[in-house]
Amino acid sequence: DVKVTQSSRYLVKRTGEKVFLECVQDMDHENMFWYRQDPGLGLRLIYFSYDVKMKEKGDIPEGYSVSREKKERFSLILESASTNQTSMYLCASSSQPQLGTEAFFGQGTRLTVV
Amino acid sequence: GDSVTQMEGPVTLSEEAFLTINCTYTATGYPSLFWYVQYPGEGLQLLLKATKADDKGSNKGFEATYRKETTSFHLEKGSVQVSDSAVYFCALSTNQAGTALIFGKGTTLSVSS
Numbered sequence: 001d002v003k004v005t006q007s008s009r010y011l012v013k014r015t016g017e018k019v020f021l022e023c024v025q026d027m028d029h030e031n032m033f034w035y036r037q038d039p040g041l042g043l044r045l046i047y048f049s050y051d052v053k054m055k056e057k058g059d060i061p062e063g064y065s066v067s068r069e070k071k072e073r074f075s076l077i078l079e080s081a082s083t084n085q086t087s088m089y090l091c092a093s094s095s096q097p098q099l100g101t102e103a104f105f106g107q108g109t110r111l112t113v114v
Numbered sequence: 115g116d117s118v119t120q121m122e123g124p125v126t127l128s129e130e131a132f133l134t135i136n137c138t139y140t141a142t143g144y145p146s147l148f149w150y151v152q153y154p155g156e157g158l159q160l161l162l163k164a165t166k167a168d169d170k171g172s173n174k175g176f177e178a179t180y181r182k183e184t185t186s187f188h189l190e191k192g193s194v195q196v197s198d199s200a201v202y203f204c205a206l207s208t209n210q211a212g213t214a215l216i217f218g219k220g221t222t223l224s225v226s227s
Contacts, residue, residue, distance in 0.1 A: 004157075033214050042219030043158075043203065050212050058214065090157055096211060100146045100165040103215050105157035 003027075006091050006106040013113050019078040021109050023091030030096050032074035033103065034058075034066065037088040046089075049074055081113045116141040120204045120218035127194055127225050135189040135221045137178075137204035145206040147171075147180055147187040148215070152201040161189075161202070194225045 007022035025032065033048040035058075045058030047066040055066050063085060067075040074093075078085055088110050092103040121136040139145065146165045150158040162171030167182035176191045187204060204218040 031214075035217075040219070043217040045214050048214045056212065092158075092215075094215075100163055101207065101209070102148060102160045102163060105150075105159065107157045 004091055004093050004104050004106040006089075006109050008109050009107060011109060011111045013078075013081050013111065015082060015113055017078075017081045017113075019081045019111070019113075021076040021078075021089055021091075021111070023074045023076070023093075023106055024072050025074075025093040025104070026072065027093065027095075027104070028071065029093040029104075030071075031094045031103075032068065033092040033094075034064075034074065034076045035090045035092065036060070037090055037108070043090065046076065083113050085111065086113045087111060116145070116206065116208060116216050118204050118206055118216055118218040120202075120221055122219070123222040125221060125223045127223070129196055129225055129227050130193045131225075133189070133191040133194045133198075133223065135202055135204075135223070137187045137189065137218060139185050139187065139204075139206050141185075141206055141208060143208060143210075145208055147178070148205040148207070149176070149178055149187070149189050150203040150205060150217075152203065152220075154200070158203060194223070196225050196227050199223055199225045 004025045034046040035043040049068040065077045091106040094103040117140045148163045149161040151161045162173040164171040164180035170179045201220045203220045205215045
């Protein structure tokens with residue numbers, strides 16, 4: 001089975017801290033994604049990566065950066081955490097898009113910024 | 115641009131009731147369509163998918179048919195159970211390299227016994 005593992009289920013950080021969310025997948029997928037999930041807003045794409053060291057901005061990249069030094073690992077970085085970044089963060093991976101290629105999700109990290 | 119619109123929730127049903135969650139999409143080309151489910155406290159998991167017009171995806175008693183003429187992919191189940199309580203997301207893929215799945219806002223289903 002494909003496994004996408006996020007390093008933490010729950011995190012509490014202080015305003016202004018630099019925060020790292022880590023995601024690892026074990027299926028040699030080319031594509032990796034970071035979404036945030038908020039009530040009433042659904043899933044919004046922050047960043048994605050289609051290859052090592054490659055990244056593309058999603059719909060809401062402001063306040064975030066990403067790192068993909070190895071194919072299996074995709075990190076989301078909050079440079080200076082703010083309370084409006086309190087949210088559920090979901091990592092996903094997929095192989096190269098073909099007809100019906102699905103994305104596989106991690107368990108999510110619930111981040112609270114105080 | 116490409117987008118997915120699904121009915122707003124919450125949807126509240128009694129056990130054994132019939133379920134429909136509407137989903138329509140806007141896309142150029144020939145997208146693949148998906149339904150994902152998120153149980154409380156968990157990530158998303160694929161429920162079913164369809165890759166071309168008139169395809170029917172099915173899993174765990176849920177069904178959805180890819181209707182190109184109405185650009186719809188409505189989720190149905192004949193008899194819901196309490197264990198079906200979850201958030202359901204409709205999504206599309208353009209099947210193009212360098213793109214991400216596009217999700218609807220999700221519909222919360224609550225089933226009571």
